[in-house]
Amino acid sequence: MDDEGTGAQAPLTGGVTRRVLLRDGTAATVAVLLAGSATATTGDAIAVGLRADGRAAFLTAAELRTLRALCAVLIPTDDLPGAADAGCPEAIDALLGAFAVSPPRIWAGGGFSDRGGAPRNDFVRFLELDRYERRAWRIRIEGTRGLQRLEWAGPVRGWQAVYREGLAALDRAARGDFAALPVPAADTLLRTSRDPDVQELLDVAFPHAIEFLYGAPEYGGNRDLAGWRAIGYDGDTLPRGYTPEQIAAPPEPGLAAVPAEILLGLLDLAPLGGSSELVHGLTSRSGERLSDLRADLGALGDLDGLGARLAALQEEVRRGA
Amino acid sequence: MSGSATCAPTSGPSAISTASAPASPRCRRRSVVGREAVVVGSGAAGSVVAYELARRGWEVTVLERGRHMRSGLGRATDGDLGTRYGSDEIKSARHFGFPDPLLEPYTQRTREDAAAGRARTAVGAFGQLGAAVGGTTLHYNAKFPRFWKQDFSTLSDLGPQPGAQVADWPITYADLEPHYDAVERRVGVSGSRAAxxxxxxxxxxxxxxxxxxxxxxxxxxxxxxxxxxxxxxxxxxxxxxxxxxxxxxxxxxxxxxxxxxxxxxIDARGDAITAWLNPAVRAGRVRVLARAFVHRVDTTRDGRRVTGVRYVDARGRRRRIAADTVVLAGSPINTARLLLMSASGAHERGLGNGSDQVGRNMMFHxxxxxxxxxxxxxxxxxxxxxxxxxxxxxxxxxxxxxxxxxxxxxxxxxxxxxxxxxxxxxxxxxxxxxxxxxxxxxxxxxxxxxxxxxxxxxxxEDLPLADNRIDLDPDVRDHHGFPAARITYxxxxxxxxxxxxxxxxxxxxxxxxxxxxxxxxxxxxxxxxxPYATAHLAGTARMGTDPRTSVCDPSGRLHEVDGVWVADASTFPTFPGFNPTNTIMSNARRVAFAIAGATTAKAS
The missing domain is CATH 3.30.410 (Cholesterol Oxidase; domain 2)
Known part of the structure; x- marks a missing residue:
């Protein structure tokens, strides 16, 4: 058992080969290309969602296509890539197939990526899981599969089933091919479907799309830092961090000039911005489901008016842009 | 160092292990100088107790249900410890360093739910309570204020609150002050007295x-x-x-x-590992067993003396360690859960729970x-x-x-x-x-x-209430089959x-x-x-002078059981509005002094 986490990177199984493509010098995001016979070399490589035979890690090519179409609606591309174009579908697939490789792609390594001045990227070396963690994550991904010894807290439907059956339900609802729908039609279908498989898919897939678009790129989404660039976010900055001058720097306009009256409409939510501690507690308690997040936020009282105010914001920003 | 015990290896790489403990029956005291203790939990409280007891020549085994996240523990200097952590939000959201809610769920409900007969309204993760060697200090915000003088005498100064169990602390600021000084020096605190x-x-x-x-x-x-x-x-x-x-x-x-x-x-934060556990393990008298989940404290048949603890090791095997000193430091929810799970013929409502206060007075900021x-x-x-x-x-x-x-x-x-x-x-x-x-x-x-x-x-500040409490969920179990902690608040x-x-x-x-x-x-x-999604917890085993209304005596010892001490924030009678880690560590140091003092007195 790897108890210290400093051992050499375990080789990937399943004949996965890796080659690194550096997209640009400042944001050294890595992507993976298929390479015929390349062997895994340094730690500076990640394998995201593709096996040597070119198929997806868990989903079929057709399922992945449907998932891409879903992601395009969940977080749309505007002048910068949204979820579908920033690698989120492949990252979700890699998560569903996390145990097809070793170590499983659950937790990126510590302590630094190479975005904050570190000489090498530690994030690309995923951590070995111990017995406890393996057990938890296999259940989360594969479900309890009718095995009574795993059902101490009742049966768990794994993400693999949620995606497989949810994507099939989407295609059924679209008369065979969800990906063929124009975006407005796909959006409407998602918002109006009462199919429990579709609803459960949304419940899991939207948080996943968020996670991969706004999380570290080593997990496969946020490709070329598209997610962070779109929102003016620096991401991880260690070990460099910020200088005293940067800390004291005066405010800047930010990416979007948001009208003051619209910002004021957001005040209900603003206090949450003052507490990374409570926010972290809230969002981590919610796990990975939108419905759980909704329940937690719902407990914060009447946020009903907020949706309308934010919709107005969206209109304003779009008009101003 | 007395070198008086034969407990197998307590230094070097094997000092931190996820393997089972070396067979404890081999651990035999050879003199009254060398003593042994088992500490349950390796966070802000347990790490301090381990350090302080080891410094006095004790052999200490720390049992931690979480994983070990810092490579080099016990071998590297504090500044050279490795880490599995990173500034990685995905990792953080995927329960890294936390109990996994699928394996170790908490359940929750309000007092109103309880009154209406609902067993629970939520099952899963709870707030920010970590589980790792070093506990929640591995990912805390590291704010380090002290409590105030007035916080130790709230009942005397202000009087009661209807519906709450407000109590004075059985100690004062002066009792904690030398420990605050020592803890802050060791952990390394930035600040300005003049400001x-x-x-x-x-x-x-x-x-x-x-x-x-x-x-x-x-x-x-x-x-x-x-x-x-x-x-x-x-x-x-x-x-x-x-x-x-x-x-x-x-x-x-x-x-x-x-x-x-x-x-x-980058290791710029003072935590339980750099300040306490690493130096203690390096000095060779402390071993830390990761992924060791303690589910029971055993006593003599009459219930008056502790005899050891039972735990499940990293491979799922049931183990037992004999001990005549057991220190509970799993944080309030889990300390209460362990006491309640340790019920026996002599302690029908839970270990040391003759007062019926174990699990009560659960406080969140x-x-x-x-x-x-x-x-x-x-x-x-x-x-x-x-x-x-x-x-x-x-x-x-x-x-x-x-x-x-x-x-x-x-x-x-x-x-x-x-x-x-x-x-x-x-x-x-x-x-x-x-x-x-x-x-x-x-x-x-x-x-x-x-x-x-x-x-x-x-x-x-959150007031202590009898019915804001931890008990054992009647239905929901963890992956080992033990009842989940239920939070009613x-x-x-x-x-x-x-x-x-x-x-x-x-x-x-x-x-x-x-x-x-x-x-x-x-x-x-x-x-x-x-309850709020916070890592600030206190109560559930309050200390006091009256065994009818408190669980522990002023030194943290269970009123009813010799050899069992509570070192974490469970003993806090009230929960003043400060980030609690400094006070948890300082009070744990005070408890460690009492443990050493009590047993020294008995041995001599």
Missing amino acids: MPARTREQAPRRSEFAMAPLPISHTGQLLRTAARLSGYEAYPQPAAVNSAPFRGRPACTSCGLCSGFGCP AFTLAAALYPDDLHPLRGQSNPLQMDDLMGPFTGPEVRALGVPWIKGGLAQVGSGVPAFAEAKLLAPILGFGTAHRQAMRAGLLHQRVAGSQLVG SAHPHEKVAAVLLGARLERMHLAAPGSLGAAVIPFPLVQSG
Whole structure:
């Protein structure tokens, strides 16, 4: 058992080969290309969602296509890539197939990526899981599969089933091919479907799309830092961090000039911005489901008016842009 | 070092292990000088006890249910310890360093749910309670204030609150003061004595200057410091176990802003491992068993003396360690759970629970959040989060405006000033409000929470209630088959009144922030039912002099069982509004002194 986490990177199984493509010098995001016979070399490589035979890690090519179409609606591309174009579908697939490789792609390594001045990227070396963690994550991904010894807290439907059956339900609802729908039609279908498989898919897939678009790129989404660039976010900055001058720097306009009256409409939510501690507690308690997040936020009282105010914001920003 | 025991290897690489313990029957004391203890939990409390006992020649086994996350423990110097952590929001959201809710669920309900006969309303993760070698200190915000003199005599000074079990502490600030001094020196605290307000210095007097100068203050902190001044308040650098300069081989903080919820990969934060566990293991008398889940404390048949603990090891095997000194330090929820699971013929309601107080008086801090909103990008994540402290809302408040709302007095707490929210957390918060699609995308691009707010949080005191409690869930079990801890909690009117009155003051202060567009508050006790998603916990095994109304004596020893001590915040009779880690460590040190003193006295 790897108890210290400093051992050499375990080789990937399943004949996965890796080659690194550096997209640009400042944001050294890595992507993976298929390479015929390349062997895994340094730690500076990640394998995201593709096996040597070119198929997806868990989903079929057709399922992945449907998932891409879903992601395009969940977080749309505007002048910068949204979820579908920033690698989120492949990252979700890699998560569903996390145990097809070793170590499983659950937790990126510590302590630094190479975005904050570190000489090498530690994030690309995923951590070995111990017995406890393996057990938890296999259940989360594969479900309890009718095995009574795993059902101490009742049966768990794994993400693999949620995606497989949810994507099939989407295609059924679209008369065979969800990906063929124009975006407005796909959006409407998602918002109006009462199919429990579709609803459960949304419940899991939207948080996943968020996670991969706004999380570290080593997990496969946020490709070329598209997610962070779109929102003016620096991401991880260690070990460099910020200088005293940067800390004291005066405010800047930010990416979007948001009208003051619209910002004021957001005040209900603003206090949450003052507490990374409570926010972290809230969002981590919610796990990975939108419905759980909704329940937690719902407990914060009447946020009903907020949706309308934010919709107005969206209109304003779009008009101003 | 006495070298008096034969407990197999307590130094070198095998000192930290996920393997089972070397067979404990081989551990035989050969003299009264060398003593042995088992410590349950390796966080803020357990690590201090292990260190202090080892320093006196004890052999200590620390059992920790979580995983070991820092390579080199027991071999490397503090500054050379490795880490599995990173500034990685995905990892943090995937329960890294936390109990996994699928394997070890908590269940929850309100007091009203309980009265209505509902067994639970939620099952899963709870707040920010970590599980790892080093406990929650591996990802805490490292704020390090002291409690105040007045906090130890609330009942005598202010009188009771109807419906609550307010009690004086059986100790005073003076009893803790030398331990505060020692803990702060060892952990490494930045701050400025001169910058502390006069009342703070009077209520929490300190003999020496902080080990390091204050950290740089973020821009949001500067804005809110001005707002405080304009409101007649005083915000000053909050004592933090974060290096502003190199300290004991660990570097200065580089102000990345990702503190609470994240491990510190540059090791600028003083935690249970660097301050206590690593030096203790290196000295060779402490071993730490990771992934060792203790489920029972055994006693003699008459229930009067402890004989050992039972645990499940990393491979799922049931093990037992014999011990005549057992120290519980699993944090309040899990310490109560363990005592309740250790019921026996001699202790039918749970170990040491003749008072029926085990699990009761569960307290969480009652947070009120406030923020000023800005048109511009303030870079709120540049700088250690919440760099300032403000004590003007501490209280107590006893005026007519308080009594008019139906309570005799309120106590507030400190306000932590200046912070921000990283992107993934913000996106998750917006998701349930906006749903998927363009609205969410545009709101993220507008950068509300990660760019345009300057916020604060009031760490409000929570009163102890008999029915705010931990018990064993009748149905939900963990992956080993043991009953889950069930949290039953609702705020008392005290917290609601404090949130009304102090939340308004906090909002007014944020309105005064220069250049802001507006301000708002979220007073959790008013808007949320049930416990708050925080790592600030206390109560469940309160200490006191009367065995009929308390679980532990003033030194932390169970009234009813020889050899069992509680070293964590479970013993706190009340929960003053301060980040608790400094007091947890300092009180644990006091308990360790008592353990050593008591057994030395008996042995001689």
